[in-house]
Amino acid sequence: MAIPSNALHPTNTPAIEAYLAELAGESTDPLLARMEAHAASTGFPTIGRASGRWLAQLTRIAGGRRVFEIGSGYGYSAWFFAQAVGPEGEVIGSDDNPAHLQRHRDLWEGHPLASRVDLRLGRGRAVLASTSGAFDLVLIDSTKAEYEADFEAALDRLRPGGLVLVDNVLWGGRVTVPSADPTTIAIQHFNTRLFADTRIDVCVLPVGDGLAVARKI
Numbered sequence: 001m002a003i004p005s006n007a008l009h010p011t012n013t014p015a016i017e018a019y020l021a022e023l024a025g026e027s028t029d030p031l032l033a034r035m036e037a038h039a040a041s042t043g044f045p046t047i048g049r050a051s052g053r054w055l056a057q058l059t060r061i062a063g064g065r066r067v068f069e070i071g072s073g074y075g076y077s078a079w080f081f082a083q084a085v086g087p088e089g090e091v092i093g094s095d096d097n098p099a100h101l102q103r104h105r106d107l108w109e110g111h112p113l114a115s116r117v118d119l120r121l122g123r124g125r126a127v128l129a130s131t132s133g134a135f136d137l138v139l140i141d142s143t144k145a146e147y148e149a150d151f152e153a154a155l156d157r158l159r160p161g162g163l164v165l166v167d168n169v170l171w172g173g174r175v176t177v178p179s180a181d182p183t184t185i186a187i188q189h190f191n192t193r194l195f196a197d198t199r200i201d202v203c204v205l206p207v208g209d210g211l212a213v214a215r216k217i
């Protein structure tokens with residue numbers, strides 16, 4: 001079997017990630033720095049800057065105006081979507097932890113993009129069911145054991161040509177070897193089903209912890 005080129009030249013080493021972060025430079029928005037400082041001090045697992053840039057770029061490429069998030073935390077990933085959906089766009093998100101939503105309100109108060117972001121309390125699928133209309137993109141960044149059910153709900157509400165983005169599908173590399181860990185097994189099953197799903201085109205960006213990009217056919 002031929003050795004894939006990226007196995008010879010790994011693309012997400014710490015040095016390369018640091019290099020890309022330096023190229024991207026600092027954001028001029030203090031809110032992003034505040035959210036990152038909060039993540040650093042609490043250990044909260046945001047999607048990270050490199051994956052966040054992909055969220056915004058994919059939204060622009062897809063011409064996304066309406067985004068839904070399953071697992072919003074205090075709005076870190078929503079910040080990137082909010083940049084990209086434009087003034088008429090909206091980001092509806094969900095989180096089942098009220099403390100995270102309170103933190104969102106505290107951090108985002110008075111921010112110019114706050115009017116584009118509507119984070120609601122509840123399990124992602126229940127909040128999604130309470131909305132109407134189709135979405136251009138859905139981000140799944142929630143409980144790994146629920147990825148399959150979340151994906152079905154997301155695909156159902158996506159317009160044709162829209163994207164479901166799923167974070168953590170490489171799970172720190174643990175998906176590459178047999179495991180007894182239930183979370184690793186859930187992600188492995190999810191990935192296998194995702195790549196066999198004929199309703200979508202799919203690829204995985206090896207950015208952050210692995211971002212699956214599924215386009216509804």
Ligand SMILES: C[S@@+](CC[C@H](N)C(=O)[O-])C[C@H]1O[C@@H](n2cnc3c(N)ncnc32)[C@H](O)[C@@H]1O
Binds near residue numbers: 046073142
């Ligand atoms: C990995 S964090 C990511 C948050 C966010 N996307 C970011 O980039 O900061 C996952 C969040 O999803 C929430 N969560 C987990 N399962 C959920 C579910 N089924 N519905 C709604 N929220 C969920 C957790 O409370 C947590 O805040």
